[in-house]
Amino acid sequence: MRPKSKNNKTLTAILLIAPFVLCYLVVFAYPVYKMFAMSFTDAPLIGEGDWVGLENYVRMFQHKLFYTSVYNTLYFVGLTVVPNTLIGLGIAMMIVRLNGMVQAGILILFFMPYILPVTVVTQIWQWVLDQQFGVAQPLIEAVTGKRISVFRDPLWAMPMVALVTIWWTNGFNVLLFISALRNIPQDYYEAASLDGASRFQQFRRITWPLLWPVTALVLTLQLILQLKIFDQIYLMTQGGPFNSTYVLLQLVYREAFGRNQGGYASAVAVALFVLIVIVSVLQYQLLKARGKS
Amino acid sequence: MGNMKTGNILLLTFTVIAACAWAFPLYWAIVTSIKPEADVVAGTIFLPETIDISSYVWALLETNIVRWYINSIGTSVLITVVVIMISMMCGYALSQIVFPGRRALFLIVLASFMVPSQALVVSQFILMHKFGMVDSWAGIILPQVIIPVVVIVYKQFFDSVPRELREAAKLDGCSEFQILFKLYLPLNWGITAALSIITFIMAWNNFLWPFLVITSEEMMTITVGITQVGDAFGVKYARDMAIAVMAAMPVAIAYLIFQRRVTQAIMLSSGIKG
Numbered sequence: 001m002r003p004k005s006k007n008n009k010t011l012t013a014i015l016l017i018a019p020f021v022l023c024y025l026v027v028f029a030y031p032v033y034k035m036f037a038m039s040f041t042d043a044p045l046i047g048e049g050d051w052v053g054l055e056n057y058v059r060m061f062q063h064k065l066f067y068t069s070v071y072n073t074l075y076f077v078g079l080t081v082v083p084n085t086l087i088g089l090g091i092a093m094m095i096v097r098l099n100g101m102v103q104a105g106i107l108i109l110f111f112m113p114y115i116l117p118v119t120v121v122t123q124i125w126q127w128v129l130d131q132q133f134g135v136a137q138p139l140i141e142a143v144t145g146k147r148i149s150v151f152r153d154p155l156w157a158m159p160m161v162a163l164v165t166i167w168w169t170n171g172f173n174v175l176l177f178i179s180a181l182r183n184i185p186q187d188y189y190e191a192a193s194l195d196g197a198s199r200f201q202q203f204r205r206i207t208w209p210l211l212w213p214v215t216a217l218v219l220t221l222q223l224i225l226q227l228k229i230f231d232q233i234y235l236m237t238q239g240g241p242f243n244s245t246y247v248l249l250q251l252v253y254r255e256a257f258g259r260n261q262g263g264y265a266s267a268v269a270v271a272l273f274v275l276i277v278i279v280s281v282l283q284y285q286l287l288k289a290r291g292k293s
Numbered sequence: 294m295g296n297m298k299t300g301n302i303l304l305l306t307f308t309v310i311a312a313c314a315w316a317f318p319l320y321w322a323i324v325t326s327i328k329p330e331a332d333v334v335a336g337t338i339f340l341p342e343t344i345d346i347s348s349y350v351w352a353l354l355e356t357n358i359v360r361w362y363i364n365s366i367g368t369s370v371l372i373t374v375v376v377i378m379i380s381m382m383c384g385y386a387l388s389q390i391v392f393p394g395r396r397a398l399f400l401i402v403l404a405s406f407m408v409p410s411q412a413l414v415v416s417q418f419i420l421m422h423k424f425g426m427v428d429s430w431a432g433i434i435l436p437q438v439i440i441p442v443v444v445i446v447y448k449q450f451f452d453s454v455p456r457e458l459r460e461a462a463k464l465d466g467c468s469e470f471q472i473l474f475k476l477y478l479p480l481n482w483g484i485t486a487a488l489s490i491i492t493f494i495m496a497w498n499n500f501l502w503p504f505l506v507i508t509s510e511e512m513m514t515i516t517v518g519i520t521q522v523g524d525a526f527g528v529k530y531a532r533d534m535a536i537a538v539m540a541a542m543p544v545a546i547a548y549l550i551f552q553r554r555v556t557q558a559i560m561l562s563s564g565i566k567g
Binding site for chain 1: 540
């Protein structure tokens with residue numbers, strides 16, 4: 001009786017996991033393997049290639065556009081990750097102090113952009129920032145003295161893509177911070193104000209330290225997300241002007257689909273892959289540390 | 294005390310102004326979309342004097358938007374159904390059944406969190422080409438059905454279902470499949486709802502993959518399709534905004550109806566049990 005029931009159990013388990021495992025192997029694990037394998041060949045996008053060893057990687061490290069892409073990707077990460085986290089925290093702190101319907105309404109206004117497709121976001125901002133008729137141009141004119149076609153100006157393009165990205169993705173951070181702020185017991189603040197602590201002291205001594213684990217989580221999630229920047233850039237600047245917004249994933253796209261260099265594109269993809277896995281391992285360590293404390 | 298009240302009113306005022314400024318581009322997009330094209334560029338009128346829906350009519354009649362809607366709804370619904378089904382079953386097995394390789398599978402799924410799917414687009418495209426699925430619904434759907442975090446969330450929730458319920462069902466002679474679909478699934482409808490909505494929204498909003506795998510205008514999802522309109526007809530902002538509003542409408546409405554579920558799903562998938 002025993003062994004049979006055990007076999008039955010295993011069979012049931014196999015039936016239950018089979019659909020997921022099969023899909024996983026085909027559309028997830030195999031592409032990971034294929035990406036690494038192809039990066040050592042001179043394959044075009046479609047079709048086989050010959051083994052060329054590390055040639056693609058050597059080429060990558062001699063490719064000027066690769067360095068440009070790495071630099072721009074990191075520049076974009078620098079412009080978005082920390083500001084997006086701090087702005088999210090600020091907005092969350094404003095929202096938690098409200099109540100009821102007002103709170104719900106305000107949260108919707110801040111969160112709504114996050115739910116929109118990227119193409120809708122870029123269409124809206126291209127209109128808002130349009131050089132001739134954009135509603136934001138008087139603001140830019142007031143600051144700089146002239147109207148600027150922001151996505152065609154090497155100086156303005158990346159900061160503006162970053163601004164649009166922050167507007168688009170900030171709601172996610174707000175949600176995480178709101179839930180973290182709600183978890184801080186109210187008594188802490190009451191005790192602190194009885195002791196005569198100012199608002200700023202309360203923030204520094206209570207809110208900030210208790211919030212740190214979530215802040216670290218938001219920072220790493222942001223870092224991973226923004227390293228994968230492609231959509232907004234492709235839709236708003238196509239990497240220009242003069243490659244000033246060219247990023248890593250766009251290099252993958254160009255080499256594979258524009259120049260039919262499957263092997264080389266895979267090598268660049270591997271670089272991005274490794275970079276993100278390293279950051280994710282760091283994030284995992286942070287989460288684990290958080291789980292223990 | 295009076296002082297604190299003033300402070301609160303100041304803060305409230307500031308928050309409201311900030312929120313309105315933040316949402317202004319959304320308001321502006323909607324307002325632009327209901328203006329006649331001639332008024333759009335004639336200075337900045339904040340509220341339209343006459344409402345003109347001709348841009349919407351134009352989008353419906355002159356673009357492929359209906360096709361794109363059908364493609365988006367069809368692929369997003371199918372992705373959601375497949376993701377939920379396969380992840381739920383796998384999560385259940387990981388949670389409730391002891392089988393060889395269970396721990397290994399769990400660790401593999403967990404490790405997959407780190408894999409950036411964007412880096413896989415080249416090899417996934419090659420795979421879809423081999424399958425003859427380029428420019429088809431299957432091509433859009435297949436690479437999007439693996440979302441490891443959904444498996445883990447299901448496992449966690451199934452873990453916390455009381456053991457006694459399971460034992461009782463076993464005594465009644467229920468099979469594992471019956472226990473899953475008649476006991477564990479109904480007990481966790483909330484989670485299924487939350488995960489379904491967020492999966493649907495993510496599938497609807499995905500740009501990069503459908504953009505790569507679809508080559509004809511008729512097969513595009515709406516998220517990709519709306520970028521074609523400007524290219525083909527020159528810049529007409531009322532029309533651009535009308536079509537953008539139409540592309541965003543379904544997910545915006547889904548969010549407004551299921552706000553709490555969306556929030557819950559975001560918390561769950563970022564590792565905060567909410």
